[in-house]
Amino acid sequence: MNEIEHIIQVLKNNDFFLVTSHLNPDGDSVGSQLALVSLLEEMGKRVVIIDEDPVPDNLRFLPQSDRIAFINSKLRRTEDCPQVSLVLDCSDLERVGKVAELVKETDLIINIDHHISNDKFGDIDLVDEQASAVGEQIFDLIKSLGYPVGEERAISLYTAILTDTGSFQYANTTPRTHQIVASLLKEGVSPSLLAERVYRVSSFPRQKLLGLSLATLERSSDGSIAWFRLTREMYWQSQASPQETNGFINCIGSLQGVKLALLFREREDRKVKVSFRSKGELNVASLAKHFGGGGHRGASGCLIEGSIEEVEKRVLAVARQSI
Ligand SMILES: [Mn+2]
Structure with a gap:
């Protein structure tokens, strides 16, 4: 029995499921969770979706996005505990934050993910690094179960794939991606409408913050590495939140000649979140792994303790050697 068949068996044989995904939700985590929950409910199952962080504003239009709850202590009563957890889009269980406590209380963990760095934390691990988004994997699951995709689930899955492929621009975009997207369009998804909803919503504080941070843009002498920073003072000045x-x-990933783009984000806990992007030739997952992080070949991240100046120096020294 392969993983998909195993998952189908578990879905059929249980009644109450917990669905969760990573901190700082994105289009793939939110879209994939909503499509999966809609499928489970059509199968007649009970489901709760619990994430640690709220759904970002630009994804609140997704069908049933208000179903995603925050950590709910009531669920910890043993008589009302989901039997199975489905953890989506997480390379390791720490990525779900505090929800990990609830996940560990369930009898079985199903890990559905597409990160190259996935540590196979589940009892069943459906890990496919060829999938551009978990949305592709959920699409396959719906098809394998013999259920129709339907317009609502198609909207969620299209958003998952659209955002994780950088609007079909990243190297993870495959013929299979486009085949799946073609089926989603046949369900009635409007690409122009969804692009409008996902990308054209930008708040004034967010735009202010982008301006402040881009003013710090620097590059290496040969132009192959570019980086910029976001400081706590900038959040205060712009009144934007870290979720924004x-x-x-991606604003600097497209810079001419740049092979590696980095963003340093200062956090309140004296840690710095570092994001790495490449166009695919350079494996930034291994770069992030060097600092205890993870991700994909073209997009990764890590969290490092120290001041933003120290962290920049340390990371750039390693980055220069990797080019
Ligand atoms: Mn993803």
Whole structure:
């Protein structure tokens, strides 16, 4: 029995499921969770979706996004505990934050992910690094179960794939991606409408913050590495929240001659979040791994303790050697 067949068996044989995904939700985590939950409910199952962080504003239009709850202590009563957890888009269980406690209380953990660095934390691990998004894997699951995709699930899955492929621009975009997307369009998804909903919503504070951070843009002498930073003072000045920085790094990934783009984000706990992007030739997952992080070949990240100046120096020294 392969993993998909094993998962199908577990879905059929249990009644109550917990669905979760990573901190700082993105299009793939939110879209994949919503499509999966809608499938489980059509199968007649009970489901709760619990994430640690709220759904970003630009994804609240997704069907049933208000179903995603925050950590709920009531669930910890043993008589009302989900039997199975489905953890989506997480390379390791720490990525779900505090929800990990609830996940560990369930009898079985199903790990569905596409990160190259996945540590196979589940009892069943459906890990496919060829999938551009977990959305592709959920699409396959729906098909394998013989259920129709339907317009609502198609909207969620399209958003998952659209955002994780950088609008079909990243190297993870495959013929299979486009085949799946073609089926989603046949379900009635409107690409122009969804692009409008996902990308054209930008708050004034977010735009202010982007301006402040881009003013710090620097590059290496040969132009192959570019980086910029976000400091706590900038959040204060712009009145934007850390959740509003999704996609910032893509602004410099397209710079001519740049093989490696980095963003340093200062956090309140004296740690710095470092994001890495490449166009695919350089494996940034291994670069992030060097500092205890992980991710994909073209997009990765890590968390490092220290001041933003120290962290920049340390990371750039290693980055220069990797080029
Ligand atoms: Mn993903």
